[in-house]
Amino acid sequence: MEALSFFIVIATGIVVMLISTMLDHLWAQVLPMRVFYYLIRAPGVVVHECSHILGCVLTGATITKVVLLSKDGGSVTYTRPKLPVLGDVIISSAPLFCIPLVLTGLTGFFSAYLGCTFPAFPAPIDSAGTLHSLGIDIVELFRQNLVAAFHPWFLLYLYLTLSLVLSVAPSRQDIKNAAVGIVLIALFGLLIFMSAVPWAVSTLWQVTSVIGTGFALGLAFGLVAFVISLPPLAWYVWTHRP
Numbered sequence: 624m625e626a627l628s629f630f631i632v633i634a635t636g637i638v639v640m641l642i643s644t645m646l647d648h649l650w651a652q653v654l655p656m657r658v659f660y661y662l663i664r665a666p667g668v669v670v671h672e673c674s675h676i677l678g679c680v681l682t683g684a685t686i687t688k689v690v691l692l693s694k695d696g697g698s699v700t701y702t703r704p705k706l707p708v709l710g711d712v713i714i715s716s717a718p719l720f721c722i723p724l725v726l727t728g729l730t731g732f733f734s735a736y737l738g739c740t741f742p743a744f745p746a747p748i749d750s751a752g753t754l755h756s757l758g759i760d761i762v763e764l765f766r767q768n769l770v771a772a773f774h775p776w777f778l779l780y781l782y783l784t785l786s787l788v789l790s791v792a793p794s795r796q797d798i799k800n801a802a803v804g805i806v807l808i809a810l811f812g813l814l815i816f817m818s819a820v821p822w823a824v825s826t827l828w829q830v831t832s833v834i835g836t837g838f839a840l841g842l843a844f845g846l847v848a849f850v851i852s853l854p855p856l857a858w859y860v861w862t863h864r865p
Contacts, residue, residue, distance in 0.1 A: 629812055632835040635842055636719060642845035643792035646852055650789065653859045665692060666783055667722070667790030672697040674721035678714035682706040696794075712805055715797035722791050723840040729783055737776035740767040757839070761846050781851050788848035791841060 647664075654660045669691050676699055679686050683705030690698045704710025733739040742760040768777040812831070815823045 628835070629816060629831050632831050632838060633809060635835065635838040639838055639841040639845050640719065640792040642842075642849060643788055643790070646785075646845075646848055647789045647792065649852055649856060649859075650785075653855045661694070663782070663786055664696070664789055665786065667786040667788070668692060668697045670722055670725055670787060671718045671790040672699050674717035675699040675701075675714055677721065678717035679704070682710035682713050684710065684714060708807060711800045712808065715793055715800045716805070718791055718793065719841065720834075720837050722787050723837050723844060726784060726787055726844045727840055729780065733776060733780045737774070737780075739774045739777045739780060740764075740772075742767075753839075757843055757846070761843065761850060764847065765850065781847070784844055785848045785851050788845050791845070 650663060651660055654663070672689065672691050676686060676689065678684075679699065679701045684701040684703065686699060686701045688698070688700040701714070704714060706713070730741050734741050742763050768774045818824070
C-alpha cells in the first residue's frame with residue numbers, strides 16, 4: 624500500500640508539472656499582445672527563480688548570475704552543488720515545492736486580512752475520494768468568493784495564483800539537470816518499500832507524506848488556474864474556429 628501511495632505522489636507531481644506547462648502554452652497563445660503575457664508571468668517568474676536561489680543556498684552551490692525578469696523569463700547560473708546527486712534535484716525542482724508553499728501563504732493572508740473565504744484543501748492525493756473532494760473544494764472556492772459574496776481582493780488572488788502556477792513547471796534545463804537524480808530517488812524509494820525494513824519504510828513514508836501534501840496543494844492551485852483559464856480558452860477557440 625505504501626509503495627502504491629509513493630507512486631501516486633510521484634504521479635501527482637507529474638500532473639502538476641503538466642498542468643503548469645499546458646496553461647503556460649495556452650496563455651502564450653491566447654493573449655493578443657506579448658506584453659500582457661509578460662505581465663501575467665512576472666510574479667511567478669520571480670518566485671520561480673528565487674526558489675532556485677534557495678535551492679542553491681541549501682545545497683552549497685555558488686550563484687554566479689541571477690536574472691529575475693527578461694523577455695525570455697528568468698535564470699539562475701550556479702556552480703556544481705556540494706551535495707551530490709540530491710543537489711541538482713533540489714535546485715532544479717525547488718519551484719515545484721516552493722511555489723505551492725508561497726500560494727498557501729497567500730491563501731492564508733487573503734483569508735485572514737482581506738476577507739476571502741477558502742475551503743480546506745485535502746491532504747496528499749491517495750485515492751479517488753480525495754481527488755473528488757478536491758474538485759468540490761475548487762467549485763466551492765469560486766462560489767463563496769464570486770457568487771455567495773463578491774470579494775474584490777479575490778480577483779487579485781486569482782491573478783497571483785495564475786501567475787505562480789504558470790511558473791511551477793521546471794524548464795527543460797531544470798529537467799535535464801535533475802532527471803538522473805529523480806530516477807535514482809524513485810528507484811531507491813521503491814527498494815526501501817520492497818525491503819519492508821520497518822524504520823526505513825516509516826521514515827520514507829513520513830517524507831513522502833510531506834512531499835505529497837505539497838504536490839496536493841500544487842494540484843489544487845493548478846486546478847484553480849485551469850478554471851481561470853477556461854474563459855480565455857473558450858474565447859480563443861471561438862475566434863479561431865474555421
